[in-house]
Amino acid sequence: MKLLLKRHEMFMVPLKDLVIFPRMVVPFFVGRRRSVRGVEEAARMGRPLFLVAQKKNAVEDPGEHDVHTVGTIARILQMMKLPDGKIRLLVEGLDRAVIGRYTETKECFRVIVRPMAPAREVTPQISALMRTVLTQFTQFNEIARKVAPEAVTAVESADVPDVLVDLVAGNLPLKLEQKLELLSLENTAARLERCAAIIASEIELMSLEQEITGKVRRKLEKTQKDYFLNEQMKEIQKELGAEGDDPTGARELEEKLKAKDLPLEVADKCQKELKRLGRMQPMSPESALLRTYLEWIVDLPWKEATPDNKDIERARQILDEDHYDLKKVKERILDFIAVRQLKSRVKGPILCFIGPPGTGKTSLGRSVARSLGRSFVRVSLGGVRDEAEIRGHRKTYVGALPGKIVQSMRKAGSRNPVFLLDEIDKMSSDWRGDPASALLEVLDPEQNHAFMDHYLEVSYDLSDVMFITTANSAHNIPYPLRDRMEIIEISGYTEFEKENIADKFLVPKQIQENGLEWADITFQKSAFHKLIRGYTMEAGVRNLEREIANILRKIAREAVKEGMSPLSAQASAPSEPSSIAVPASAETESFATATVESALPADAASPELPTAVAPTSRHKVVVNGKAVEKYLGKEKFLEDTFSQDMKPGLAYGLAWTELGGQLLPVEVAIVVGKGEVTLTGSLGDVMKESAQAALTFLRAHHEKLRIPATFTKERDIHVHVPEGAIPKDGPSAGITLTAALFSAVSGVPVTTGFAMTGEITLTGRLLPIGGVKEKVLAAHRYKMTHILLPRRNEKDLEEIPAEVMQALTFHFADSVLDALAVLFPDRSFAEPSPLAASPGIVDALRRPEPAERTLVDTALDQPIV
Numbered sequence: 001m002k003l004l005l006k007r008h009e010m011f012m013v014p015l016k017d018l019v020i021f022p023r024m025v026v027p028f029f030v031g032r033r034r035s036v037r038g039v040e041e042a043a044r045m046g047r048p049l050f051l052v053a054q055k056k057n058a059v060e061d062p063g064e065h066d067v068h069t070v071g072t073i074a075r076i077l078q079m080m081k082l083p084d085g086k087i088r089l090l091v092e093g094l095d096r097a098v099i100g101r102y103t104e105t106k107e108c109f110r111v112i113v114r115p116m117a118p119a120r121e122v123t124p125q126i127s128a129l130m131r132t133v134l135t136q137f138t139q140f141n142e143i144a145r146k147v148a149p150e151a152v153t154a155v156e157s158a159d160v161p162d163v164l165v166d167l168v169a170g171n172l173p174l175k176l177e178q179k180l181e182l183l184s185l186e187n188t189a190a191r192l193e194r195c196a197a198i199i200a201s202e203i204e205l206m207s208l209e210q211e212i213t214g215k216v217r218r219k220l221e222k223t224q225k226d227y228f229l230n231e232q233m234k235e236i237q238k239e240l241g242a243e244g245d246d247p248t249g250a251r252e253l254e255e256k257l258k259a260k261d262l263p264l265e266v267a268d269k270c271q272k273e274l275k276r277l278g279r280m281q282p283m284s285p286e287s288a289l290l291r292t293y294l295e296w297i298v299d300l301p302w303k304e305a306t307p308d309n310k311d312i313e314r315a316r317q318i319l320d321e322d323h324y325d326l327k328k329v330k331e332r333i334l335d336f337i338a339v340r341q342l343k344s345r346v347k348g349p350i351l352c353f354i355g356p357p358g359t360g361k362t363s364l365g366r367s368v369a370r371s372l373g374r375s376f377v378r379v380s381l382g383g384v385r386d387e388a389e390i391r392g393h394r395k396t397y398v399g400a401l402p403g404k405i406v407q408s409m410r411k412a413g414s415r416n417p418v419f420l421l422d423e424i425d426k427m428s429s430d431w432r433g434d435p436a437s438a439l440l441e442v443l444d445p446e447q448n449h450a451f452m453d454h455y456l457e458v459s460y461d462l463s464d465v466m467f468i469t470t471a472n473s474a475h476n477i478p479y480p481l482r483d484r485m486e487i488i489e490i491s492g493y494t495e496f497e498k499e500n501i502a503d504k505f506l507v508p509k510q511i512q513e514n515g516l517e518w519a520d521i522t523f524q525k526s527a528f529h530k531l532i533r534g535y536t537m538e539a540g541v542r543n544l545e546r547e548i549a550n551i552l553r554k555i556a557r558e559a560v561k562e563g564m565s566p567l568s569a570q571a572s573a574p575s576e577p578s579s580i581a582v583p584a585s586a587e588t589e590s591f592a593t594a595t596v597e598s599a600l601p602a603d604a605a606s607p608e609l610p611t612a613v614a615p616t617s618r619h620k621v622v623v624n625g626k627a628v629e630k631y632l633g634k635e636k637f638l639e640d641t642f643s644q645d646m647k648p649g650l651a652y653g654l655a656w657t658e659l660g661g662q663l664l665p666v667e668v669a670i671v672v673g674k675g676e677v678t679l680t681g682s683l684g685d686v687m688k689e690s691a692q693a694a695l696t697f698l699r700a701h702h703e704k705l706r707i708p709a710t711f712t713k714e715r716d717i718h719v720h721v722p723e724g725a726i727p728k729d730g731p732s733a734g735i736t737l738t739a740a741l742f743s744a745v746s747g748v749p750v751t752t753g754f755a756m757t758g759e760i761t762l763t764g765r766l767l768p769i770g771g772v773k774e775k776v777l778a779a780h781r782y783k784m785t786h787i788l789l790p791r792r793n794e795k796d797l798e799e800i801p802a803e804v805m806q807a808l809t810f811h812f813a814d815s816v817l818d819a820l821a822v823l824f825p826d827r828s829f830a831e832p833s834p835l836a837a838s839p840g841i842v843d844a845l846r847r848p849e850p851a852e853r854t855l856v857d858t859a860l861d862q863p864i865v
């Protein structure tokens with residue numbers, strides 16, 4: 001050092017990309033002419049070198065201004081000349097120094113330098129800074145782990161502040177500028193501070209870097225893991241025999257879709273979805289959903305259609321084969337077929353069959369399909385209250401499916417089926433939307449060529465479908481729907497019709513359904529009578545069919561019990577019972593039975609057999625009235641309970657219900673009281689008002705009717721309509737209420753066998769009512785003999801079957817007075833006559849005290865039916 005100070009002059013070597021700090025031992029090559037020369041001279045003289053960084057690496061031949069001013073004095077430790085003229089040098093840094101001036105630059109660089117001596121004094125501030133630097137160095141090393149252990153020990157043991165900075169800067173992987181900065185700063189405290197700042201930012205950068213690297217690694221690991229698992233799964237699928245090269249099934253679906261003639265919109269949509277499916281993981285839930293969706297599209301009939309039967313005669317035959325009578329409906333269907341013959345594309349008519357249950361509405365729909373040669377589907381709308389049931393759910397919902405319409409179209413397999421919408425009047429709506437509005441889109445010919453199902457997301461053409469709807473009552477069909485339908489009413493059947501239906505259709509059908517075609521089963525007239533009157537008081541034939549099925553099941557059971565079967569019947573049929581030997585086998589058992597039973601009187605000759613079952617060789621069974629009772633137990637409805645034994649205060653009305661026409665008994669009792677009127681039997685408002693009107697009418701016309709004006713004084717009137725659990729309403733009970741009230745007041749019973757219906761007004765007019773056919777059929781069913789109707793309903797009798805017209809005597813009236821004259825023929829209403837002339841309550845009313853007792857007794861002692 002002293003030598004340097006003395007001489008002040010040194011050989012300088014400019015360094016590229018390298019900063020050497022004191023106490024660092026560094027190897028490097030020297031190749032440039034002036035540098036080589038300088039090194040050689042220094043080595044020869046045994047002098048240290050001055051190493052200083054170049055400002056720009058690219059400069060090959062640097063001048064005075066191309067190097068920094070601060071550098072390091074270094075001792076040559078090793079020097080080796082290489083064959084190419086370069087020198088490999090190992091040096092050790094000694095001290096920092098600043099260039100004073102250049103003394104030589106041509107042959108080599110010689111400079112006079114001023115050494116920067118390290119500060120010896122350690123102030124508390126410097127001590128604190130040293131500690132900070134040391135801590136940060138340790139922290140950095142913990143994260144980076146890039147410093148050699150000897151260097152770490154050297155740093156940790158450094159007690160001179162400048163030495164500490166030199167060691168730290170020399171050993172850390174800092175940028176060249178940072179190193180240069182730390183080398184050049186003169187002030188020790190500033191060096192320490194800067195050193196701390198640089199390490200701090202490096203630590204921060206490194207933590208960030210590590211964090212990012214960690215994330216990237218994790219991501220990479222996951223991708224690798226997924227890839228690995230997928231590969232494994234493919235292998236497993238291969239092992240399981242699942243489609244190896246088409247794991248998502250996209251290709252198979254594409255082929256199926258190509259084979260189908262899809263509308264353009266649908267084909268486009270499918271292409272998009274197929275692409276999406278191809279990109280999905282085969283086992284993911286999304287791909288399963290998409291596959292299901294595409295399968296729905298594949299399965300739907302987009303262009304497939306069945307050819308229509310255009311042969312009217314054939315269609316008529318089929319309709320007649322399936323259903324008895326129902327002329328009007330059959331005619332309408334034949335009309336439709338005729339129009340089809342003239343014009344190939346007819347917008348499907350929407351027929352609506354309205355009638356009581358069991359009148360063949362549903363089965364007629366099936367028959368229409370058969371006669372047209374179309375496929376048949378049926379959807380029951382009873383209880384449907386959610387629009388999604390019609391239109392489906394969006395396919396993003398879990399478990400989503402198309403609505404009932406599209407589901408049924410898939411079932412139909414053709415785009416032109418007969419589509420039966422059953423019980424359209426039983427739909428309701430709530431917060432889940434209005435199914436009726438969705439149905440409107442289905443049924444409206446203007447809209448249904450582009451029906452939108454939420455699940456399909458593409459429109460579906462329903463315009464070729466023939467829709468048939470059924471309902472029990474037109475009132476409950478939402479108006480916009482009713483407006484688009486052609487209503488065909490199917491009223492209940494008469495007893496005669498029921499008998500025919502049972503004989504020609506229900507019995508053969510049920511025999512087949514119960515596997516009894518091989519047996520010889522005959523139902524006699526008496527059986528039908530009994531079934532219709534005693535077991536099934538209904539407008540249609542549903543219960544009749546059920547009871548027939550019931551009987552046949554019992555017969556089947558008997559046959560099985562007796563060892564009868566189709567086989568045994570075949571074997572035995574042609575032979576004569578007597579000629580058969582009796583070996584002990586299943587077949588022979590049947591013969592045995594047959595032989596024994598055939599000893600009984602033959603059935604055909606005696607229609608009313610005492611026994612129900614009279615098997616012969618073909619297991620012959622004849623079902624008559626008695627047999628019905630044997631199979632089904634006691635009758636449920638007793639015949640003639642209604643019309644007989646008329647008491648004062650009782651009248652039979654006729655009501656229209658969704659189940660067909662009904663007999664509606666009305667009872668009135670008058671008892672001692674305070675003039676109150678009580679109405680019981682679950683009556684609706686309109687019926688209550690009718691009762692009030694009837695009462696007022698009687699009071700207003702008491703003179704003509706020859707009843708006392710004071711009949712309500714000190715008396716309570718109780719009007720009761722039995723079967724209280726069933727709500728009743730409607731104005732058509734007006735005349736019945738009047739008749740019952742009058743009968744109670746006058747004490748005269750209504751003529752036996754009379755049923756009546758009609759709305760009344762306060763002035764005594766009798767207004768027409770609806771549902772005449774149903775009501776007349778009900779009167780006939782309940783064995784009434786006379787029927788009273790408003791005159792203006794006379795025209796409605798056209799559709800009444802002849803046998804009903806014959807069985808009933810019809811009476812028509814314009815006014816309530818006329819009606820009462822018919823119902824109470826023994827009383828004359830023309831002239832007010834002395835009250836004494838009329839018997840019953842009128843008499844009682846005239847008498848003072850005891851009379852009231854009689855009245856009460858009359859009313860109470862004569863319970864009505």
Ligand code: ADP
Pocket residue numbers: 322323324325326356357358359360361362363364470501505506540541542545
């Ligand atoms: P709805 O739909 O009107 O309630 P269904 O169509 O279910 O009645 O009919 C009930 C049963 O009665 C079916 O087996 C049907 O074949 C039979 N049926 C009803 N009317 C007739 C008829 N006119 N001719 C033959 N069978 C009939």
